[in-house]
Amino acid sequence: MAFTLFRGIQTRPLLPYSSAFTARKHVIFCSMQSTQTETSMKTKQQAPSNFTETARAKAVEKVLKDYEAIIGIETHVQLSTTTKAFCSCAYNYGSQPNSCVCPVCMGLPGALPVLNSKVIEYAVMLGLALNCKLSLSSKFDRKQYFYPDLPKGYQISQFDIPIASNGFIDVDLPLEFGGGHRRFGITRVHMEEDAGKLLHTGSGSFSQVDLNRAGVPLLEIVSEPDMRTGIEAAEYAAELQRVVRYLGVSNGNMQEGSLRCDVNVSIRPIGQLEFGTKVEIKNLNSFSAMSRAIDFEIARQAELYNQGQADEVVQETRLWEEGAQKTVTMRKKEGLADYRYFPEPDLPEVVLTEEYVNGIRESLPELPEMKRRRYEEMGLTMQDVLFLANDVNVAEFFDATIAKVADIKLAANWIMGDIAAYMKNEKLSINEIKLSPQELSELIASIKSGTISGKIGKEILLELMAKGGTVKGLIEEKDLVQIVDPVEIEKIVDKVIANNPKQLEQYRGGKTKLQGFFAGQVMKESKGKANPGLVNKILIEKLNAKS
Amino acid sequence: MLSSIQNPRIFLHHCHRHYTTTITATSQIQTIQKSILSREKTTRQFAEQFLNRLHQTEPQIKSFLHISQTVLHEADEIDRKIERNEHVGPLAGVLVAVKDNICTSDMPSTAGSKLLEDYRPAYDATAVKKMKEHGAIVVGKTNLDEFGMGSSTEGSAYQVTANPWNLECVPGGSSGGSAAAVAARQCVVSLGSDTGGSVRQPASFCGVVGLKPTYGRVSRYGLVAYASSLDVIGCFGSSVADAGILLQSICGHDKLDATSSKREVNDFTSQFVSKDYFESQPLKGLRVGVISETLGDGVDQEVVSSIRGAISHLEGLGCTVTEVSLPSFSLGLPAYYVLASSESSSNLSRYDGVRYGNQAVSDELSSLYGGSRANGFGPEVKRRILMGTYALSAGYYDAYYKRAQQVRTIVKKSFKEALDSHDILISPAAPSAAYKIGEKKNDPLAMYAGDIMTVNVNLAGLPALVLPCGFAKNGTASLPVGFQMIGAAFDEEKLLRVGHIFEQTLQGYSFIPPLIADEFKC
Numbered sequence A: 001m002a003f004t005l006f007r008g009i010q011t012r013p014l015l016p017y018s019s020a021f022t023a024r025k026h027v028i029f030c031s032m033q034s035t036q037t038e039t040s041m042k043t044k045q046q047a048p049s050n051f052t053e054t055a056r057a058k059a060v061e062k063v064l065k066d067y068e069a070i071i072g073i074e075t076h077v078q079l080s081t082t083t084k085a086f087c088s089c090a091y092n093y094g095s096q097p098n099s100c101v102c103p104v105c106m107g108l109p110g111a112l113p114v115l116n117s118k119v120i121e122y123a124v125m126l127g128l129a130l131n132c133k134l135s136l137s138s139k140f141d142r143k144q145y146f147y148p149d150l151p152k153g154y155q156i157s158q159f160d161i162p163i164a165s166n167g168f169i170d171v172d173l174p175l176e177f178g179g180g181h182r183r184f185g186i187t188r189v190h191m192e193e194d195a196g197k198l199l200h201t202g203s204g205s206f207s208q209v210d211l212n213r214a215g216v217p218l219l220e221i222v223s224e225p226d227m228r229t230g231i232e233a234a235e236y237a238a239e240l241q242r243v244v245r246y247l248g249v250s251n252g253n254m255q256e257g258s259l260r261c262d263v264n265v266s267i268r269p270i271g272q273l274e275f276g277t278k279v280e281i282k283n284l285n286s287f288s289a290m291s292r293a294i295d296f297e298i299a300r301q302a303e304l305y306n307q308g309q310a311d312e313v314v315q316e317t318r319l320w321e322e323g324a325q326k327t328v329t330m331r332k333k334e335g336l337a338d339y340r341y342f343p344e345p346d347l348p349e350v351v352l353t354e355e356y357v358n359g360i361r362e363s364l365p366e367l368p369e370m371k372r373r374r375y376e377e378m379g380l381t382m383q384d385v386l387f388l389a390n391d392v393n394v395a396e397f398f399d400a401t402i403a404k405v406a407d408i409k410l411a412a413n414w415i416m417g418d419i420a421a422y423m424k425n426e427k428l429s430i431n432e433i434k435l436s437p438q439e440l441s442e443l444i445a446s447i448k449s450g451t452i453s454g455k456i457g458k459e460i461l462l463e464l465m466a467k468g469g470t471v472k473g474l475i476e477e478k479d480l481v482q483i484v485d486p487v488e489i490e491k492i493v494d495k496v497i498a499n500n501p502k503q504l505e506q507y508r509g510g511k512t513k514l515q516g517f518f519a520g521q522v523m524k525e526s527k528g529k530a531n532p533g534l535v536n537k538i539l540i541e542k543l544n545a546k547s
Numbered sequence B: 001m002l003s004s005i006q007n008p009r010i011f012l013h014h015c016h017r018h019y020t021t022t023i024t025a026t027s028q029i030q031t032i033q034k035s036i037l038s039r040e041k042t043t044r045q046f047a048e049q050f051l052n053r054l055h056q057t058e059p060q061i062k063s064f065l066h067i068s069q070t071v072l073h074e075a076d077e078i079d080r081k082i083e084r085n086e087h088v089g090p091l092a093g094v095l096v097a098v099k100d101n102i103c104t105s106d107m108p109s110t111a112g113s114k115l116l117e118d119y120r121p122a123y124d125a126t127a128v129k130k131m132k133e134h135g136a137i138v139v140g141k142t143n144l145d146e147f148g149m150g151s152s153t154e155g156s157a158y159q160v161t162a163n164p165w166n167l168e169c170v171p172g173g174s175s176g177g178s179a180a181a182v183a184a185r186q187c188v189v190s191l192g193s194d195t196g197g198s199v200r201q202p203a204s205f206c207g208v209v210g211l212k213p214t215y216g217r218v219s220r221y222g223l224v225a226y227a228s229s230l231d232v233i234g235c236f237g238s239s240v241a242d243a244g245i246l247l248q249s250i251c252g253h254d255k256l257d258a259t260s261s262k263r264e265v266n267d268f269t270s271q272f273v274s275k276d277y278f279e280s281q282p283l284k285g286l287r288v289g290v291i292s293e294t295l296g297d298g299v300d301q302e303v304v305s306s307i308r309g310a311i312s313h314l315e316g317l318g319c320t321v322t323e324v325s326l327p328s329f330s331l332g333l334p335a336y337y338v339l340a341s342s343e344s345s346s347n348l349s350r351y352d353g354v355r356y357g358n359q360a361v362s363d364e365l366s367s368l369y370g371g372s373r374a375n376g377f378g379p380e381v382k383r384r385i386l387m388g389t390y391a392l393s394a395g396y397y398d399a400y401y402k403r404a405q406q407v408r409t410i411v412k413k414s415f416k417e418a419l420d421s422h423d424i425l426i427s428p429a430a431p432s433a434a435y436k437i438g439e440k441k442n443d444p445l446a447m448y449a450g451d452i453m454t455v456n457v458n459l460a461g462l463p464a465l466v467l468p469c470g471f472a473k474n475g476t477a478s479l480p481v482g483f484q485m486i487g488a489a490f491d492e493e494k495l496l497r498v499g500h501i502f503e504q505t506l507q508g509y510s511f512i513p514p515l516i517a518d519e520f521k522c
């Protein structure tokens, strides 16, 4: 090839959060963690002990009596389009370095960007889902700075006219944190391209550039500074993750960097109107890290305020260190960076027609907030609602299960109980188990009608999840239909009593506890199919009959 | 008011043998196509003829930064196809020179910069790809002002190109190599690029036809960007027909360039008929507007009289000529320099030495960038990067970049109005004929002022055709003068038609430089 992909370039030790996807962390964040991410990562680092967790919670609680925290979040969502934003390269996370590149995304001389129309479609979808006002006419701008992972020396972004702005997102806080509904403002959503990654060699003597990620489409979502606690911030991010997954515009995977949050935190004494100095926190690789980092930062700033050192809270970027469970200074801001934005001359304006927007609006799926409200109206508890609506695939499974008259509460219980436990053990997502919603529905109906017992239902469920098949097929194949005919049960009871004269004698001699033994034998004889209620009823009759 | 056609005095200056007839520009492309298809001559014979001339004249002119080694091989390939009665394209056997800021996968593409020394692109520019598909043979890469920034080709990091009419003069720029190569008949036609006049001014200086298409008419994919909103790839030929045929083969929508137009492309080659078929007043009724601001102070008197000569020739062809004023004309130059510099400061950011090009040895990131760029860029490029960076900086953006955009809107509007009432507009292509090498090299403002005739057309995105119409005296020698015809957006067809008729009927001039004139005498 005519160009050099790898150059030994020396760089100062740096920690751009984007390339710091080391394998550390990670703590599953309460129920918000979806099964998808839950299974895709391994817990490498222990969760902080309950003691420190509680201590921090108490410390923050105390601080928040005197101070109010102001939290805003900038989120970058990597779009799951088949090709990059401005060229026809496919991007797959984890590919060989510089294997997903072309003249355009490498910034070769003479190469030009051409917008992938899917990016606009996804931006409009998210804009609508976040209740934003759309700009029917927006444009791209160049954001200019030098860095080896930025091949053109500028990032194609949107500056003064974002595609969507002035929206909001609705969130239900988890019950373990007191519950409650919140609405957080969305300042803007804009389209831009991702940069590549620097790979630092072990010896640290040189760095390499991997441009696979360069040009991958991103949506940047900027929130209003509406969050007040770490939990609220983490829930905001978790809801954003749910929304992009419900829409199917991103896999929202934090570990792969498909969803990246930078948080701005400042505090002010309660009652004060003006904002305090804000600090930016990067390297937040999970929702729980986000919550903990914010709580740490609030406590740190409050401590400085309390000691009369408020001026030591400076505008800076701090990194969250998972190991030490604290934030540390990454770089101090030396005035505002001048990115010399100007309109991107290589791309025409982005013009949306009302018809186009309406078409997308009409095809939007049911979003998490709508789903939760619907589940709530169906009579499910908030705990059930939050669990089921958390993962779009689980929610869809649930919806499909109850589509045909299955008992809503039973369906929820099966999914949250045996099915969730199985998925957790086997590290599978709900789409990866062999059970279909139709069969779950059938199973619930079969138990309810008495065709099979609950116990056999659990056994069949395991088989359905592991190997697939149909409820009817398994019942037939294994001859599992419950025996509810009293005559048939009577026959078995008679047989068991006849076979165990000694125990009968003992029973009748007053050792009535032996009823359990007889019941067990009957169930064994019937291969577990006899209806337990009937068995006991008939057994008692027979055992006591000729005394 | 207008003076009559000038005498054909050029011959008195340059030729000891007096020519008795005018040599009318003929389409070399059509000649080659006809000859090779009728098997009157082989492609190889044409190729050898041009290569011989190239090797003879190149030591003096220095048009090329790189010369292909496979020209004869490619010519033989075409001859074999013809022997087998296989289809060959409309540019079959046509030797094309390509400005070195246009990417070619089989040759270096330096953009005239040390920073891209030995850089070989991974791909062909769309225009090059299309030409090749039509049978063209790329003969080499031509010299230019670094990254297209300059008006004399003295800004090349590699060599100074001479004007074939007078080796002490510049060929113009930035596409000076491509213009000189066509003027010296080192190739049949050539590609240049025009951001503020870089095709038209060297065409005027070298006495060849230069065509700047409408912005968006030709894909920019593979053109090393200088100022993206102004850049276009343009064509040089020794006749209007050749420039038109070349344009036909490279234009049209390209899905790799979002700014390329989806508009249908007419066949504008069919109108290049022989003058035998012309009516007596073939341009009767054509409304021609002479831009009055372009013939005033600061314009060389000999240039003015050449233009006036062209105007009376147009009148003789039946045109109705009136003067038209574009009050915003003088605002175009500063607006152009602000916008072009701003865009270039951004477009040239990618030359950081990280992925390609010369890299400074450094153990620290900022000095790697600084060193690579300080060593790689020449003074004019640095000057424009600095101007552009300044114009886009916070606090200055509104005063410079934004204001220049407002001027651009006004310029567009005034052209639109003038072209609503006129079919074409006319002006000189440059305020003077070619000047001496070194004369303006250290005076950037004088150099910039020379672009006054052309930059407005780029701001408005319009097509323009420059063709030679006379000569200006420069000491003892005479140098060609070109005039510029500006048309409505995407109306290249009209410009080419008028240009072709003008050229075929212009009496008394021959635009073949004395250097090679012996070969072309009757």
Ligand SMILES: [Zn+2]
Pocket (backbone or CB within 6 Å): A084, A087, A088, A089, A100, A101, A102, A103, A104, A105, A106, A215
């Ligand atoms: Zn690519």
